[in-house]
Amino acid sequence: MVGSAEGFAGVAGTLAAAASATAYVVDYRRAPEHPSPAAEDDVLTAYEALLNSHNAAEVVLVGDSAGAYLLVRSLIKAKAKGIPLPGCVVLFSPWIDLELSGASVQAKACLDPFLSADKLKASTSAYLAATRQDPYTICEGDLRGFPVLLIQVGENEILLDDACTLARIAGAAGVHVRLEVWPQMFHVWHLFAPQLSAARKALTDAAEFIDKSI
Numbered sequence: 359m360v361g362s363a364e365g366f367a368g369v370a371g372t373l374a375a376a377a378s379a380t381a382y383v384v385d386y387r388r389a390p391e392h393p394s395p396a397a398e399d400d401v402l403t404a405y406e407a408l409l410n411s412h413n414a415a416e417v418v419l420v421g422d423s424a425g426a427y428l429l430v431r432s433l434i435k436a437k438a439k440g441i442p443l444p445g446c447v448v449l450f451s452p453w454i455d456l457e458l459s460g461a462s463v464q465a466k467a468c469l470d471p472f473l474s475a476d477k478l479k480a481s482t483s484a485y486l487a488a489t490r491q492d493p494y495t496i497c498e499g500d501l502r503g504f505p506v507l508l509i510q511v512g513e514n515e516i517l518l519d520d521a522c523t524l525a526r527i528a529g530a531a532g533v534h535v536r537l538e539v540w541p542q543m544f545h546v547w548h549l550f551a552p553q554l555s556a557a558r559k560a561l562t563d564a565a566e567f568i569d570k571s572i
Contacts, residue, residue, distance in 0.1 A: 373568075390485075426449040426451070430524075448568065458482075467516055472546075473516050522537065548561055
């Protein structure tokens with residue numbers, strides 16, 4: 359619903375430079391003008407385009423917040439279609455449960471400076487309303503065969519349980535997954551890398567994970 363490819367050029371560029379990679383930022387269609395599954399389809403289309411010139415094992419997909427939801431959903435669809443999966447996936451503060459069933463949604467409400475249940479419910483409604491779909495939780499998907507996965511989440515964000523649940527589900531499916539819970543951090547603190555040392559350290563750690571995985 360919000361944001362732009364240009365707005366994430368800084369984070370993408372910083373991560374790509376640290377990993378000696380080339381970054382592509384997907385300018386996918388947004389709700390409410392383009393409801394589900396437009397954004398998921400755009401992410402999958404962009405990934406398939408990369409495979410025309412890159413080996414899947416050399417591709418890293420990175421998503422944050424709702425973008426992480428789109429990324430994982432797109433990979434579930436790719437697997438169902440027999441499309442080769444990337445070599446590595448990195449998720450920052452992922453939102454995977456559109457039903458907001460995690461206990462941290464309420465438990466961390468007084469600590470999260472950016473997100474609220476009301477904001478997320480409004481986003482879900484806008485994304486799904488036109489299609490009248492029920493909220494789809496990633497936890498219902500089949501993650502077997504997924505690439506190695508790094509999840510970074512802040513201790514003080516209402517989506518903490520989303521990240522922990524995804525790590526648990528992925529691990530149970532046999533996925534090599536690393537979950538990092540960053541003390542006192544907030545939703546997608548990576549965006550504040552120019553000012554925040556913890557953000558720079560998170561991106562550096564993510565780049566190191568990518569280098570070891572590819």
